[in-house]
Amino acid sequence: MTRSSGVRAPAPDGAGAPRLLLPEPPEGWSAWLDGIFRRLLEAFGPRHWWPSALAPAPAKAAPFEMIAGAILVQNVAWSNAARAVRALAEAGLLEVAAVHAAPPDVLEPLIRPAAYFRQKAQRLKRFAAHVVERHGGDLAAMLRQPPAQLRAELLELPGIGPETADCILCYAACLPVMPMDAYTRRIFARVGLFEPDVDYHAMQAFFHAHTPEEADLRGEFHALVDALGNGVCRKRDPRCSACPLGQICQRVGVGSAAAGPADP
Numbered sequence: 001m002t003r004s005s006g007v008r009a010p011a012p013d014g015a016g017a018p019r020l021l022l023p024e025p026p027e028g029w030s031a032w033l034d035g036i037f038r039r040l041l042e043a044f045g046p047r048h049w050w051p052s053a054l055a056p057a058p059a060k061a062a063p064f065e066m067i068a069g070a071i072l073v074q075n076v077a078w079s080n081a082a083r084a085v086r087a088l089a090e091a092g093l094l095e096v097a098a099v100h101a102a103p104p105d106v107l108e109p110l111i112r113p114a115a116y117f118r119q120k121a122q123r124l125k126r127f128a129a130h131v132v133e134r135h136g137g138d139l140a141a142m143l144r145q146p147p148a149q150l151r152a153e154l155l156e157l158p159g160i161g162p163e164t165a166d167c168i169l170c171y172a173a174c175l176p177v178m179p180m181d182a183y184t185r186r187i188f189a190r191v192g193l194f195e196p197d198v199d200y201h202a203m204q205a206f207f208h209a210h211t212p213e214e215a216d217l218r219g220e221f222h223a224l225v226d227a228l229g230n231g232v233c234r235k236r237d238p239r240c241s242a243c244p245l246g247q248i249c250q251r252v253g254v255g256s257a258a259a260g261p262a263d264p
């Protein structure tokens with residue numbers, strides 16, 4: 001299900017347009033972003049996010065699996081988080097009521113592959129407790145709330161910041177919200193569009209203003225940006241010669257001997 005028609009993404013307080021360092025192209029920003037989306041899609045193919053750890057692509061994670069994965073993947077590689085998700089599933093603990101009932105010392109060894117396992121066990125339990133106490137254990141009902149209300153609720157929970165909240169809005173609640181992250185900031189700063197320290201919500205406001213209000217498209221765009229940032233436009237030693245954005249990037253070759261260090 002995709003909540004795309006008539007459902008507006010929440011506009012966080014203070015979110016305004018970022019200062020753009022490129023002049024608007026003749027075709028307009030929407031067409032410019034569409035061109036980038038198409039280049040990335042051609043290079044990497046559909047990403048099928050949020051990926052299920054329990055079945056191969058194109059399987060996508062069910063809402064609680066997605067949320068557990070979003071908490072577990074913080075500060076670790078996805079492969080480690082996926083191992084933890086599978087361990088929870090094999091123990092029958094990949095559902096709200098089961099996590100709520102499980103003692104921390106049962107959860108912790110299962111999610112050890114995702115690191116910070118004590119903290120992450122607490123965060124999983126806090127999320128489950130919230131669903132039980134505020135929504136009677138009905139995660140679907142929680143996710144059906146008005147978008148701004150859902151986002152505000154998520155941000156009250158420990159370990160859920162703007163990026164994780166927006167991933168949950170997009171991939172679990174199927175709302176047309178495009179999550180931002182460090183990859184988005186780095187890539188679009190190098191392309192020449194944003195300042196390197198552009199604000200999260202300002203960056204998101206730009207993408208929301210110039211992409212169709214569709215959850216599937218915005219979720220795919222975020223996943224494609226992740227693929228580029230993870231495998232090509234790396235912080236150090238970016239692989240510009242293999243980059244699908246090489247023709248439009250202002251810092252192509254960054255990190256090479258001629259162009260200087262990638263991150264001064």
Ligand code: SF4
Pocket residue numbers: 187190191232233234238239240243244245246249250251252253254
């Ligand atoms: S050309 Fe290089 S610096 Fe520019 S987006 Fe691609 S990998 Fe990043």
